[in-house]
Amino acid sequence: MNRKSRSFLRAARRIRLAAAACLACLGLSAQAAPTPGALTGLAGDFSSRVAAIEALGIDGGDDASRVLDALEAGKLGVWKDQVYILGDQGIFDAASGEKTQVDPVTVETITVNNRIRRALSSARAAIALTSGNPAERLAAANTLNESPSSALLPLFGRALATESDEAVRAMLVLAAARIKLTDADPAVRRQAAQDLGAASDAAVRNLLAGLLAKTGEGAAAWVEPDVGVREAAAASLRAIDRRIALAETTGAVFTGLSLGSILLLAALGLAITYGVMGVINMAHGELLMIGAYATFVVQNVFRQYFPEWLDAYIIAAIPVAFLAAALTGVAMERLVLRHLYGRPLESLLATWGLSLVLIQAARVTFGPQNLELANPGWMSGGISLAAGVVLPFNRIVIVFFAALVLLLIWLTMQKTRLGMFVRAVTQNRAMAGCVGVPTARVDTLAFAIGAGVAGLGGAALSQIANVGPAMGQGYIVDAFMVVVLGGVGQLAGAVWAALGLGIVSKFLEGLAGAVIAKILVLIFIIIFIQKRPQGIFALKGRFADD
Amino acid sequence: MQSRRSFIKVCILSASIAAMGAPSGALAADTIKVGVLHSLSGTMAISETALKNTALMTIEEINASGGVLGKKLEPVVVDPASDWPLFAEKARQLIAQDKVAAVFGCWTSVSRKSVNPVFKELNGLLFYPVQYEGEELEKNVFYTGAAPNQQAIPAVEYLMSEEGGGAKRFVLLGTDYVYPRTTNKILRAFLKNKGVAEADILETYTPFGHSDYQTIIADIKKFASAGKKTAVISTINGDSNVPFYKELGNAGLKATDVPVVAFSVGEEELRGVDTKPLLGHLASWNYFMSLKNSQNETFIGKYKAWAKKNGVPNADTVVTNDPMEATYVGLHIWKQAVEKAGSTDTDKVIAALSGQTFKSPSGFTLTMDKTNHHLHKPVFIGEVRADGQFDVVWKTKAPIRAQPWSPFIPGNEGKQGL
Numbered sequence: 001m002n003r004k005s006r007s008f009l010r011a012a013r014r015i016r017l018a019a020a021a022c023l024a025c026l027g028l029s030a031q032a033a034p035t036p037g038a039l040t041g042l043a044g045d046f047s048s049r050v051a052a053i054e055a056l057g058i059d060g061g062d063d064a065s066r067v068l069d070a071l072e073a074g075k076l077g078v079w080k081d082q083v084y085i086l087g088d089q090g091i092f093d094a095a096s097g098e099k100t101q102v103d104p105v106t107v108e109t110i111t112v113n114n115r116i117r118r119a120l121s122s123a124r125a126a127i128a129l130t131s132g133n134p135a136e137r138l139a140a141a142n143t144l145n146e147s148p149s150s151a152l153l154p155l156f157g158r159a160l161a162t163e164s165d166e167a168v169r170a171m172l173v174l175a176a177a178r179i180k181l182t183d184a185d186p187a188v189r190r191q192a193a194q195d196l197g198a199a200s201d202a203a204v205r206n207l208l209a210g211l212l213a214k215t216g217e218g219a220a221a222w223v224e225p226d227v228g229v230r231e232a233a234a235a236s237l238r239a240i241d242r243r244i245a246l247a248e249t250t251g252a253v254f255t256g257l258s259l260g261s262i263l264l265l266a267a268l269g270l271a272i273t274y275g276v277m278g279v280i281n282m283a284h285g286e287l288l289m290i291g292a293y294a295t296f297v298v299q300n301v302f303r304q305y306f307p308e309w310l311d312a313y314i315i316a317a318i319p320v321a322f323l324a325a326a327l328t329g330v331a332m333e334r335l336v337l338r339h340l341y342g343r344p345l346e347s348l349l350a351t352w353g354l355s356l357v358l359i360q361a362a363r364v365t366f367g368p369q370n371l372e373l374a375n376p377g378w379m380s381g382g383i384s385l386a387a388g389v390v391l392p393f394n395r396i397v398i399v400f401f402a403a404l405v406l407l408l409i410w411l412t413m414q415k416t417r418l419g420m421f422v423r424a425v426t427q428n429r430a431m432a433g434c435v436g437v438p439t440a441r442v443d444t445l446a447f448a449i450g451a452g453v454a455g456l457g458g459a460a461l462s463q464i465a466n467v468g469p470a471m472g473q474g475y476i477v478d479a480f481m482v483v484v485l486g487g488v489g490q491l492a493g494a495v496w497a498a499l500g501l502g503i504v505s506k507f508l509e510g511l512a513g514a515v516i517a518k519i520l521v522l523i524f525i526i527i528f529i530q531k532r533p534q535g536i537f538a539l540k541g542r543f544a545d546d
Numbered sequence: 547m548q549s550r551r552s553f554i555k556v557c558i559l560s561a562s563i564a565a566m567g568a569p570s571g572a573l574a575a576d577t578i579k580v581g582v583l584h585s586l587s588g589t590m591a592i593s594e595t596a597l598k599n600t601a602l603m604t605i606e607e608i609n610a611s612g613g614v615l616g617k618k619l620e621p622v623v624v625d626p627a628s629d630w631p632l633f634a635e636k637a638r639q640l641i642a643q644d645k646v647a648a649v650f651g652c653w654t655s656v657s658r659k660s661v662n663p664v665f666k667e668l669n670g671l672l673f674y675p676v677q678y679e680g681e682e683l684e685k686n687v688f689y690t691g692a693a694p695n696q697q698a699i700p701a702v703e704y705l706m707s708e709e710g711g712g713a714k715r716f717v718l719l720g721t722d723y724v725y726p727r728t729t730n731k732i733l734r735a736f737l738k739n740k741g742v743a744e745a746d747i748l749e750t751y752t753p754f755g756h757s758d759y760q761t762i763i764a765d766i767k768k769f770a771s772a773g774k775k776t777a778v779i780s781t782i783n784g785d786s787n788v789p790f791y792k793e794l795g796n797a798g799l800k801a802t803d804v805p806v807v808a809f810s811v812g813e814e815e816l817r818g819v820d821t822k823p824l825l826g827h828l829a830s831w832n833y834f835m836s837l838k839n840s841q842n843e844t845f846i847g848k849y850k851a852w853a854k855k856n857g858v859p860n861a862d863t864v865v866t867n868d869p870m871e872a873t874y875v876g877l878h879i880w881k882q883a884v885e886k887a888g889s890t891d892t893d894k895v896i897a898a899l900s901g902q903t904f905k906s907p908s909g910f911t912l913t914m915d916k917t918n919h920h921l922h923k924p925v926f927i928g929e930v931r932a933d934g935q936f937d938v939v940w941k942t943k944a945p946i947r948a949q950p951w952s953p954f955i956p957g958n959e960g961k962q963g964l
Contacts, residue, residue, distance in 0.1 A: 046708055046709050047708060111937075111939055112937075113709060113710075113826075113929060113939040113940075114710075114711055114801050114802050114805050114826045114828075114929065115708070115709055115710065115711050117801075117802050117826060118711070118802040118803075121802060146803070201771070202767075202768060202771030203771045203772075203773060205771075206771060206772050206773050207773060210773070248764075251764060252761075252764075255758075255760040255761060255764070258760065259758055259760075262758075360587075363587070363591070366859065367858075367859025367860050368586075368587075368591040368592055368595050368859075369592060369814075369817055369859070369860065370592060370785055370788060370817070372817065372819060372820060373820070374820040374822075375792075375796075375820065380795070380796065380823070381796065381798065382796055382797065382798065384798065389764065389767075390796070390797045390798055392793070392796035392797065393796070394796060395760075395796075464757075464789060464792060464793075465757045465788070465789050466757065466785045466788045466789065468592065468785060470588075470589065474755050474757065506758075506760070506761055509761045510761055510765075513750060513751065514750075514751070514752040514753060514756055514761070514762065515722050515751055515752065515753050518753055
């Protein structure tokens with residue numbers, strides 16, 4: 001059935017083309033595609049131009065495609081109400097495709113702006129509806145469904161008559177129903193309202209809600225006079241509302257989760273350095289920055305030497321970012337912090353100074369500009385839920401990346417010898433030293449791990465936020481907030497605090513706007529720390545008294 | 547040991563040569579000092595560094611063509627470090643201590659507001675090169691950037707026109723400070739005047755440096771689904787623009803569905819962005835780098851050569867933008883005014899500035915208004931191209947006179963001149 005209908009379609013097209021060719025031969029060029037009316041429209045004013053593009057899409061055919069291609073490339077020009085294609089080899093007449101002797105200087109190019117581009121994309125979609133590839137047809141039907149115009153209705157009818165793919169059919173039925181909602185016949189309208197129940201689009205929802213409105217008092221005041229249509233619309237509306245509510249809740253939880261994962265990546269490294277060593281590292285943000293800059297360098301190396309592998313640069317950047325930040329961490333610890341243990345105020349000031357040095361170093365080396373980091377192809381776009389809620393791939397990847405980093409840190413801390421040493425030093429430095437743990441080396445390694453994890457956070461942040469010399473400054477406050485809220489020296493605390501803060505601030509942002517939400521979160525944290533200074537989770541046991 | 551001693555000797559020698567050279571510099575009153583007051587560090591360094599470069603480039607250009615009144619210009623560059631009170635301090639230093647003839651500087655409105663009293667008190671001369679919210683007119687300040695009616699209003703008119711997509715619903719999105727708040731106040735009044743209902747305007751703000759635009763984009767999508775054509779007017783300032791546009795691209799909100807027109811995003815800001823998802827989003831300015839005319843070609847060529855010669859980072863990809871053009875024009879009309887006045891005396895120069903004209907890189911001849919200290923400027927609306935430049939899709943036929951006091955804010959009637 002499937003194959004048969006498609007071959008029938010192809011045959012029909014062939015016949016149409018042949019017919020058009022015959023007519024053209026007979027001098028009846030009015031029937032050939034593209035219609036000259038559409039072409040002269042292109043030479044006219046703005047609105048006739050848009051109408052002409054639409055007409056070209058409905059006409060279809062190779063000639064129409066050629067004209068649309070030229071228009072999109074900015075190679076369609078007008079001179080004396082005639083439309084020409086500006087090719088590399090000369091000026092061609094748009095209707096016949098023949099080369100002409102028009103002076104290129106006099107031809108005025110048609111400007112392509114958003115409005116034209118929108119008309120172009122629906123015209124192309126209209127042409128693609130007859131494509132042999134179901135995926136292409138589905139994409140086309142999707143595009144047409146976004147802004148169906150009544151001129152397209154016959155086209156939908158034709159396409160539905162031959163379409164065999166279920167998904168494409170469903171989309172076409174929706175698109176057609178949106179137009180039929182204003183039909184004169186109540187039965188057609190009722191069917192359309194019923195069909196629209198399958199939609200999950202807020203625009204359709206508003207369309208249906210509009211039918212159920214009243215313009216005044218009394219039975220005659222309904223926007224939709226027919227009771228049957230109104231009932232169908234109300235039923236569809238309920239179905240759509242359910243779907244939209246579900247999608248919106250999912251979207252809201254996801255944005256909170258995503259913000260939480262970012263906070264976690266920014267704060268994990270700090271949870272280690274601050275928790276283990278009690279060093280208030282004000283240069284933590286700059287370690288994030290170093291991770292992001294390392295990612296940038298890797299991207300450029302890939303652009304230069306392995307352009308065919310460019311999409312994989314982020315994978316290669318992960319170890320580089322870790323090492324770059326870890327090495328900086330080792331240098332910081334060995335050269336500066338080592339001499340300041342047990343003097344928190346001095347180490348705070350010293351690391352603050354270091355952060356300024358690092359910012360200025362980045363500014364001198366890479367310039368004060370923000371750097372351009374492109375998302376790899378597989379991290380662009382997103383999963384589309386109902387009602388226009390989109391879960392972007394880059395954020396999904398980062399949520400999983402945060403979970404992975406967390407797992408690795410947990411394994412390192414709980415299952416390795418080094419992790420055991422680190423925990424021992426955290427709990428009781430003097431006693432650990434007594435039983436032979438090399439506390440100085442453990443300090444360096446722990447700081448290196450903390451710094452390296454910050455580098456990983458930087459690599460992840462580079463995919464969604466600004467990469468510039470001062471980028472770390474924006475995260476340092478958030479990172480400390482997470483660590484302090486979660487309880488110093490606790491990984492689990494940091495996780496709960498990051499996710500909690502993420503979801504609470506996104507929830508508040510939805511209610512009160514971004515500015516107020518930020519203030520409310522800070523007030524919440526102040527109150528929380530007053531009531532429970534040890535954070536969500538407190539260290540238990542004798543060492544907690546330190 | 548020997549080498550260290552000789553190194554010290556060389557140092558002493560060079561120091562004494564420098565000391566000998568110094569009096570000749572002080573003696574020569576044959577230079578005119580010009581102050582450059584732009585942040586070279588801190589958050590605004592991103593934007594303002596390029597303006598400092600443009601000012602130095604223009605001073606070099608003026609010196610190469612013989613200077614002003616037969617004297618060479620001598621730039622005095624200070625760094626107010628994106629710290630608003632420090633702007634006032636540095637401005638005082640430039641006028642009172644360095645005795646500069648004029649100052650070219652400031653970017654944010656808050657920095658301008660902080661230096662205004664200093665220029666008034668010491669009777670200095672400031673050229674301010676950035677588009678701003680208006681509602682101000684100082685005797686000692688010349689505004690070479692756009693007033694709202696030279697940028698914001700034409701952009702909204704374009705969005706409402708058929709060519710612009712016929713927008714009926716508007717999201718006013720901005721960073722939370724004086725420029726976006728004032729601009730949106732004017733735009734709200736303007737839209738109301740055009741018959742747009744209160745329910746069709748969504749006004750929302752984010753803090754400085756906001757980087758998570760997921761919720762806001764979701765709100766915009768919801769707002770846009772009401773069946774009327776929707777457009778976003780963005781007064782987001784600084785580097786928050788990058789996460790905003792990235793989120794916009796990822797959420798699949800294309801310019802053909804919901805166009806975003808921005809007033810603070812230009813070529814320089816787009817250098818930090820992957821522009822592929824931004825195709826077709828709009829900006830409204832009085833100059834674009836992509837404009838084709840001979841003045842612009844010269845301007846771009848000169849700036850690129852200057853950047854290369856002076857080792858600006860990433861010199862091969864430098865771009866020019868609207869505030870840079872305004873800085874360039876400002877220096878030139880100041881030079882012309884000084885020559886007309888025959889002196890650098892502030893009051894004489896202010897008098898001579900009115901009516902000065904200059905053929906600018908925008909391709910138009912700009913005129914300094916006779917009464918309101920603003921330039922008459924042409925307006926261009928551009929769509930973002932894949933290479934981070936703009937395609938001009940609409941422009942005014944002639945330069946427009948500035949209205950620093952917007953007629954859409956009550957109480958401004960009759961407040962047009964000084």
